[in-house]
Amino acid sequence: MGKFLVRRLLNYVVLIFLATSFAYLLAATNLYPRGYFEQMQPPPTPEAVNAQLDALNLNDQTPLAQRYVTWLTGVVQGDFGQTIQGRDVTDQVWLKAGVTLRLITVATILGSFLGIAIGAYAAVRQYRRFDKAATVASFVVLAIPTVVIALSVQIGATAINGALGFQLFLFSGEYSAGFRGEWWELLLNRLHHAILPTFVLAVALFAAFARYQRNMMLDVLGADFVRTAMAKGLTRRKALLKHALRTALIPTITYFTFTFGLMVAGATFTEKIYGWHGMGAWLIDSISQQDVHVVAAVSCFMAVTIMIASFLSDILYAWLDPRVRV
């Protein structure tokens, strides 16, 4: 088992390396940092631009391979280079990763738990009112892109705030600017700001999980072992929870890995719309600023989070299913 996980981990390291390298190469060949400096006012001299680009290792006159090696040498030592404004990327990564991770983690836990619970219950009540409502709800959510959900929720929140006459929902920023108070007031303030974006992210995840878990649960509902459990004296409820749901969770765990990618992409838009300064918002800004190193760093971060998610689901899978433990 341990050996299996170590092998998996090695695979992941290779994958992260490849993903980040490709992201760097793509960004380095397609973004145009020279343009960023040339359109400055007053226009700098070509020599000054070249000097700037050389200092940042962004000069398109240097061969790509050479730039890549320089960048990679830095990355291996934990240095992702500098932003186009000349600040250290690595420092910023730590700052912004925290913001994104908070959002993603809470939303993932909330969304998947809710999805699994609702999906499983919908399966038990197949074709009844609850099932139909859950099906409609999840399909509506699945059919709408996260951007639209995020914006609709924002508009809805504005309307509610307007009707109530005070700010029930906050939808801009991670905390109120210039807020001063005790640590718990600060925490409350942050939580207050986190409600809407977390909800937006969780709701998309919930929909995917609810559909999937419902199908998995339906497969085991009629299973012989559930009948066996009831025949030995468990109530239907207990047999469903302890035997059916437990078994139906196994395939959902693998599914978790796939949805996590969706989640990270969803977080990009949500951060941007709700004014959170996380990784996603940073990525979008950096593309418009032709910032090659930030694009590569954010890609690396995303690859790492997705790999961590699949590593976790590997462990969970082995824990849940004795048949793969060898």
Added chain:
Amino acid sequence: MSVETIETAETTEVRPGDETPVLEVTDLTVTFRGLNGNPDVHAVRGVGYSVRRGEVLGIVGESGSGKSVSSMAAMGLLPDHAVITGSVKLHGEEILGLDDRAMAARRGKVISMVFQDPLSGLTPVYTVGDQLAEAVLVHNPRLPKEQARKRAVHLLDLVGIPNPEGRYRSFPHEFSGGMRQRVMIAMAMANDPDVIICDEPTTALDVTIQAQILDLLRTAREETGAAIVMITHDLGVVAGFVDRVLVMYAGRPVEMGGVDEIYYGSRMPYTMGLLGAVPRMDLERQGALVPIKGTPPSLSDLPPGCPFAPRCPIVRPECSLAEPDLLPVGGQPSAETIEEVHGHTDDTSATGVRDTGVQRVACIRSGEIADRGWTAQDIYPVPDIPEVPVADVRREDRAEMLRVEGLTKHHPLTKGAVFKRRVGTVYAVDGIDFDIREGETLALVGESGCGKSTTLMEIMGLERPQAGSITVMGHDTASLGKTDRFALRRDMQIVFQDPMSSLDPRMPVFDIIAEPLRTHRFSQADTTRRVYELIELVGLNPEHATRFPSEFSGGQRQRIGIARALALEPKLLVLDEPVSALDVSIQAGVVNLLEELQARLGLSYLFVAHDLSVVRHIADRVAVMYLGRIVEIGDTESVYTKPAHPYTQALLSAIPIPDPERERARTHIVLDGDLPSPANPPSGCRFRTRCQKFITLSEPEQERCMSVEPSLDATNGGDQAAACHFAERQRVL
């Protein structure tokens, strides 16, 4: 609340001389409401029976007769949308309509159940021991975990799981089917229940394992003193095991009585047909089987009157007026009365069906059948099957259709994803020889995993085997070119086991049968003519040609499969368990068809089966396989009457015969354990680890079994040969 009721149940149980039946079912009906405008399905329509302590009741019926549903209803295991009426009394207390919690307190405690499929019956994610302990704990929540564990280990030991302490921590997938069924039985015994319902407990198992499980169920009954309700379609299992029999058809009991009364004096045409349809392993020359025409009626659209009337050979007009009640033999109303009652009122609902203990029959002609002493052969038209034309020619003089010599198929066991390395070998088929002559049927028998299907696939592949040779009608497959191989396929065709999945559901019957013809470039006109000829030949109607497989019953589908196999006029037909998925009454028709086709077309059959009764009926010669080797081969009669190899003897002895008196008088040889893994066969004789003879031998003799692999030697100077150092021809039937 639920605890109280259990206590009352226990007090009634200990009263001495208690005559209340442990389980009494009266007039039980189960209806599944049709969703989205579909008609309701009347799965059970008035079942009544009662069982007392230590008594065994057999419920017999074909698939869809409502036998499982009625017992699931008694256990409270049916889904919510099933509408159940009638009465189910446990120790005289009504349990139908109790809520799930009250039922759960009784399930597994007072009434427990063993299900059909042990492979899917255990939750894959918990250890076997924990699942057993759960059965104990759920009824004694205050019992310490350690004691529940001890009880579980004890139970595992009781049902014959070797090394129960260690096996407690095994997961279900680490157990074989037979061992899982033992665990299921242990679970059913866990709280010393008063009734154990066994729903086809041995259907999914091999015969030697079936014998073990039946033995175990006898032990369970002695151990717990419980009443047993044995649900099965196998008339052999019932004969030796039960005291009374209830025969069900289309959701209703059609005959009920003591086991001898039913087997020797059935008064219901359906039961008589069923008993006549079973191939008998113990009879020398049985003649054609009794086929029951047609198929069971749909439970959502029953014909008026007796549900068996459309299939009954002695049907009368009044049969379709009203459904006959289950009444004592000769106690049915006369035809006039039925007509009179029918004229006055439309109320045809049966009076309460309850168990009275005497033989009762739901047939208005039961008295007549009893008076005239009719048997199945008297009332059913039995087809006259002609002799095979070459039957008079000596075997040695007939043309050779197939010869297999030293055929070997080893599968490598590999490990690793990128760098595969061989870590072992599965010896699926390990050097077998046999031949088939013109007009002859050779049956390849053996338990699952013995290599019989692999042998078939190797032969059907027409490729060069890993070792040995396959010669089809004089052509060595190793030397065949692509065109020769294609041409040779015309002479050798196959019929598969599962008629549901071996036909393309999106093709009409015409196209299915025409496919081989089109592949071999028959002209359109020839194809059409031939397809209709074949449809006729296998006993289907021409208008069936445009229908799809889903519109047919299992037996009809198998006929379609046979028609497809016959399309190219092959000389050799390979039959891979062709009737094992069919009900007895349907199976008889297909077996008769196969025999008739052989006689009319002069076919040779290679017949693979695990059902030795069917083999006895259809085969001329038998080859018994064990772990990739043939252990005994010979003409059917010699092998069945005087088997020489201990494995053949055990196999034949393990099969229950549908004759209560003979079955009760027999002693079965019950083999220990499961088939060893074909990846790691025992040294010397492969059967020695389970051999009943091995343990009786002296040490030097045992040494020989362990070190020298026996060769297949003639045992009677003739055709029969066995691979045993100490072969001894013995009667076991």
